[in-house]
Amino acid sequence: MIKEYSIVIAGVGGQGGLTLSRIIAHASISSGLSVKIGETLGMSQRGGSVQSYVKIGRNVWSPLVKNGSANALIGMEPLETVRALRYIGPQTIIVLDPEPIPTIYNLVGIEKYPEVEKLLEILKNKTSRLHIVEARREAEKINARMSANILLLGKLISIERVLPIEKIEEAIKIVLGAKAEKAIEAFRLGLKL
Amino acid sequence: MGNEAIAYGALTVGVAVVSGYPGTPSSEVIETLLEMVKSGHVKIPYVEWAVNERVAFEICLGASLAGARSLVTMKAPGLNVASDPLLSSAYSGVEAGMLVLVADDPGPHTTQTEQDSRWYGELAKLPVIEPSDPQEAYEFTIKGYELSEKLKLPVILRTTTRVNHTVSDVEVGEFNEYKYAPNFSKNPKRYLRAVMYWNRERHLEVLETLAKVEEVSENLELNKILGSGKIGIVCSGPSYLYVLETLEKNNLLQDYKLLKLGLIHPLPKKLLRKFLENVEKVIVVEEIDPYIELKLKALAHELELDVKIEGREEIFPKAGELTLDDVESWILGKKNILNSEPTYPLPRRPPPFCPGCPHIGTYMGLRLGVSKAGYKWGEIPLMGDIGCYALGLNPPFESIWTEHSMGASISMAMGLKVAGYHKPVIAVIGDSTFFHSGITSLIEALHKNVDILVVIMDNSTVAMTGHQTTPENNLSQSGKILKALKIESVLEGLGVEKLAIVNAYNYREVAEKVRKFLREPGVKVIVSRGLCAILTRRKGLTQICIVDKEKCTNCLACIKLTGCPALKPTENRVEIIEDNCNGCTLCMQVCPYDAIIVEKIKER
Numbered sequence: 001m002i003k004e005y006s007i008v009i010a011g012v013g014g015q016g017g018l019t020l021s022r023i024i025a026h027a028s029i030s031s032g033l034s035v036k037i038g039e040t041l042g043m044s045q046r047g048g049s050v051q052s053y054v055k056i057g058r059n060v061w062s063p064l065v066k067n068g069s070a071n072a073l074i075g076m077e078p079l080e081t082v083r084a085l086r087y088i089g090p091q092t093i094i095v096l097d098p099e100p101i102p103t104i105y106n107l108v109g110i111e112k113y114p115e116v117e118k119l120l121e122i123l124k125n126k127t128s129r130l131h132i133v134e135a136r137r138e139a140e141k142i143n144a145r146m147s148a149n150i151l152l153l154g155k156l157i158s159i160e161r162v163l164p165i166e167k168i169e170e171a172i173k174i175v176l177g178a179k180a181e182k183a184i185e186a187f188r189l190g191l192k193l
Numbered sequence: 194m195g196n197e198a199i200a201y202g203a204l205t206v207g208v209a210v211v212s213g214y215p216g217t218p219s220s221e222v223i224e225t226l227l228e229m230v231k232s233g234h235v236k237i238p239y240v241e242w243a244v245n246e247r248v249a250f251e252i253c254l255g256a257s258l259a260g261a262r263s264l265v266t267m268k269a270p271g272l273n274v275a276s277d278p279l280l281s282s283a284y285s286g287v288e289a290g291m292l293v294l295v296a297d298d299p300g301p302h303t304t305q306t307e308q309d310s311r312w313y314g315e316l317a318k319l320p321v322i323e324p325s326d327p328q329e330a331y332e333f334t335i336k337g338y339e340l341s342e343k344l345k346l347p348v349i350l351r352t353t354t355r356v357n358h359t360v361s362d363v364e365v366g367e368f369n370e371y372k373y374a375p376n377f378s379k380n381p382k383r384y385l386r387a388v389m390y391w392n393r394e395r396h397l398e399v400l401e402t403l404a405k406v407e408e409v410s411e412n413l414e415l416n417k418i419l420g421s422g423k424i425g426i427v428c429s430g431p432s433y434l435y436v437l438e439t440l441e442k443n444n445l446l447q448d449y450k451l452l453k454l455g456l457i458h459p460l461p462k463k464l465l466r467k468f469l470e471n472v473e474k475v476i477v478v479e480e481i482d483p484y485i486e487l488k489l490k491a492l493a494h495e496l497e498l499d500v501k502i503e504g505r506e507e508i509f510p511k512a513g514e515l516t517l518d519d520v521e522s523w524i525l526g527k528k529n530i531l532n533s534e535p536t537y538p539l540p541r542r543p544p545p546f547c548p549g550c551p552h553i554g555t556y557m558g559l560r561l562g563v564s565k566a567g568y569k570w571g572e573i574p575l576m577g578d579i580g581c582y583a584l585g586l587n588p589p590f591e592s593i594w595t596e597h598s599m600g601a602s603i604s605m606a607m608g609l610k611v612a613g614y615h616k617p618v619i620a621v622i623g624d625s626t627f628f629h630s631g632i633t634s635l636i637e638a639l640h641k642n643v644d645i646l647v648v649i650m651d652n653s654t655v656a657m658t659g660h661q662t663t664p665e666n667n668l669s670q671s672g673k674i675l676k677a678l679k680i681e682s683v684l685e686g687l688g689v690e691k692l693a694i695v696n697a698y699n700y701r702e703v704a705e706k707v708r709k710f711l712r713e714p715g716v717k718v719i720v721s722r723g724l725c726a727i728l729t730r731r732k733g734l735t736q737i738c739i740v741d742k743e744k745c746t747n748c749l750a751c752i753k754l755t756g757c758p759a760l761k762p763t764e765n766r767v768e769i770i771e772d773n774c775n776g777c778t779l780c781m782q783v784c785p786y787d788a789i790i791v792e793k794i795k796e797r
Binding site (some may be wrong): 012013021022027028034035036037038039040046047048049059060063064065066067076079080082083102103104105106107108109110111112113114145189 | 302326340355358359360362431434435437438441516517518521539540541542543545546547587588589727749752753756758760761762772
């Protein structure tokens with residue numbers, strides 16, 4: 001059993017980062033592990049930067065992640081993933097949806113969105129374990145656009161079996177209820193991609 | 194979540210009266226209770242949001258005097274609003290237990306100041322306890338009631354964001370009913386503050402009570418000591434977890450003596466004395482102010498102990514939330530990794546208005562109205578207030594000049610005018626903030642007949658904190674039928690003569706009233722009404738807007754004028770993200786080429 005595993009989830013408000021952290025939490029508890037989730041909500045219920053820190057293991061103390069120490073980073077948006085750079089070390093697995101979501105500054109023409117290639121370059125300089133998944137596009141193909149977050153979790157689990165697959169699927173049912181079916185489909189797609 | 198744990202703690206002791214005003218990071222305590230009452234899981238005689246924190250506090254104080262265990266919740270600035278009754282409550286005391294939850298926000302993540310509410314313990318002469326994580330939040334809630342009833346004083350449960358919003362596995366006991374026969378006995382010395390020598394006597398009595406807190410609370414095990422080294426570390430709240438994690442991971446726990454304080458006011462002097470006498474040096478790790486540190490320094494001086502005590506005053510960053518890296522670098526004596534942020538200049542991502550937000554329409558109307566009245570946008574002050582509409586500070590509106598404290602938009606606007614400021618001044622305020630504090634500011638402005646324009650942005654909810662009810666709602670979140678108060682009735686009752694009610698989604702209508710009122714003398718009030726976009730969506734949409742591909746010239750007027758996140762620029766034209774569009778038509782109203790049209794949809 002793992003001693004401690006920390007996952008940072010970075011994205012934009014409304015992308016389902018908080019839902020994702022709850023799913024991981026439920027799966028951890030049913031696997032007999034402790035869990036602590038710290039969240040940076042800000043004024044971000046819709047459209048602002050959001051970061052969640054999920055720590056699971058036999059012994060979990062604080063809800064924060066030390067600089068450079070994340071085991072995994074689920075990046076739902078490239079700019080927000082780079083904003084979480086301080087948590088990335090050479091061991092960090094990043095699963096990233098590279099499709100940008102422009103900021104309001106970009107939209108009204110005050111600031112330019114950085115080139116995605118440059119953002120990826122910054123991440124690659126930190127870790128060789130960067131996995132790019134067109135999560136929103138892939139989820140859209142199975143008509144599960146809102147489950148792109150869960151697809152990314154599937155991808156992470158396919159790289160490193162942090163938690164048992166059946167426990168995660170149970171957790172998806174607990175957290176999403178009636179909407180779980182599509183989400184599980186997206187999760188399974190992520191496992192295969 | 195820590196806030197759920199606090200709610201469960203209150204249910205475990207059979208809380209009977211709960212009130213508060215929403216404010217991040219405190220809101221989920223009452224939200225949890227409301228949800229459980231509404232779904233029939235538990236019965237609580239009274240759990241409702243109040244119009245403001247002061248009223249909420251007084252409701253809970255009265256309930257406690259009548260024998261009901263009560264809980265009042267608020268964010269840190271809310272305690273400032275409730276500070277008047279808070280200070281008197283040490284003199285009146287309580288009968289049944291009363292817990293005052295105040296959620297501080299180191300960082301800050303969502304609060305106007307990094308207020309350290311622990312000082313209120315000293316100021317109000319009330320006990321303060323502080324948990325470190327959600328499990329303790331549950332336990333300390335229960336202990337808080339025990340302490341409150343032993344001392345017959347309200348107890349302040351001070352939390353920080355990392356407790357309120359931390360999610361973890363928590364063991365919860367059974368919920369109980371606390372039986373009481375509502376009663377209230379006359380006791381002038383306790384309840385009447387009009388007789389000064391009673392006040393002096395009560396002051397002495399409360400000081401005597403406080404002197405006993407350490408002894409009285411001993412069995413509650415609020416504090417604990419780990420390790421036996423010669424270097425002492427004192428901490429409280431989540432900083433305990435940062436210290437513990439650092440020591441455990443570096444196998445250093447036995448090299449240090451760690452004192453974790455749960456009783457913050459009055460500090461347990463006997464325990465601290467013993468602790469100080471057995472260490473050579475003390476590091477204090479605490480959030481926000483050097484509160485414990487200063488107290489310890491004073492105590493060491495009083496005891497004539499030669500112990501070096503250091504904390505935030507000397508080493509830690511003076512502002513902002515502690516990180517694991519801060520704590521590790523300090524304890525291990527490393528340097529230069531304090532709060533390291535990525536060095537890449539990244540574009541900011543402030544939260545925009547939601548797609549279809551009524552505030553977009555109101556700000557569009559204000560912008561047009563101000564220019565129609567002969568002023569440039571940005572030339573005359575828009576005094577802002579606290580709520581979602583403060584997001585108007587961002588592009589494309591960059592509208593408000595101030596955001597200060599609840600209700601301050603109106604009174605600060607008045608301040609500019611009485612100081613002789615020559616241009617027109619506009620105050621913008623939300624419906625809930627108006628009821629909370631703006632109403633008294635408006636009474637003042639009306640009474641003094643000041644030349645200001647007040648725009649009440651009425652979205653029928655406390656949107657930013659998660660859609661709590663306001664006095665305008667007739668159905669409580671607990672399922673009770675309430676009396677709905679209409680803002681316009683209140684305004685008419687106050688004698689507002691220049692009053693307009695406009696539709697926030699018709700920005701030209703808003704603009705016309707702004708133009709008309711801006712140069713008129715006296716207090717003018719526009720109520721710009723439109724249901725919060727998130728609630729509109731929950732009720733079910735019947736239409737969305739779509740782009741006519743033939744007509745769109747990609748001029749981007751819609752995006753630049755509304756800033757609506759449902760609009761997406763592509764190479765040749767603007768697209769509307771169907772899933773995000775609320776069908777509010779504001780983009781359609783500004784499109785110079787009639788390239789946006791309404792499409793009726795099946796309700797979703």
